[in-house]
Amino acid sequence: xxxxxxxxxxxxxxxxxxxxxxxxxxxxxxxxxxxxxxxxxxxxxxxxxxxxxxxxxxxxxxxxxxxxxxxxxxxxxxxxxxxxxxxxxxxxxxxxxxxxxxxxxxxxxxxxxxxxxxxxx
Numbered sequence: 477x478x479x480x481x482x483x484x485x486x487x488x489x490x491x492x493x494x495x496x497x498x499x500x501x502x503x504x505x506x507x508x509x510x511x512x513x514x515x516x517x518x519x520x521x522x523x524x525x526x527x528x529x530x531x532x533x534x535x536x537x538x539x540x541x542x543x544x545x546x547x548x549x550x551x552x553x554x555x556x557x558x559x560x561x562x563x564x565x566x567x568x569x570x571x572x573x574x575x576x577x578x579x580x581x582x583x584x585x586x587x588x589x590x591x592x593x594x595x596x597x
Contacts, residue, residue: 477507479577480539481570482530486514488570496547497527502534503570507578527551535560543573543582552588 481492482499493499502515515537517530531551534542535558542555542562555562563582565573576582 477541478537478539479505479507479541479543479574480534481505481543481565481573483514483570488512488574490569492543492545492565492568492570492573494545495527496542496544497530497551499530502530504534504537504539505570505574525550528554531555531558531560541577543577544585547585547588549588549590 481503482496483501483503484490484493484499486501486503488503488505493501500517502517504513504515505511515533517526527548528550531554535555540560542560543565544562545565547555547562552562562585563577564585566576566582568576573582
């Protein structure tokens, strides 16, 4: 299974980005072979809808779970339609969050940010 985490840097030992839609990179981790790859999120500089685009790209890449601190409602809808689960990140590095996931220590994210008119996602 593939898990994705929004990242500030392409380093599994770095902290997770605070925002799903505005992360410059997305770590993609395979629970099967333990491979790590990164996607460059070119939509970061867009005017809006960055989270929706990121959600669609990750779903298209076979991601089945996201670990994040927060996620917008529009991105959540895309992920839910693709049957991607969204887990609430803990404070720490990407590796620490992946370890927490594999040890069933993460809970599903329960609240999603609503995007106000004129606000960037």
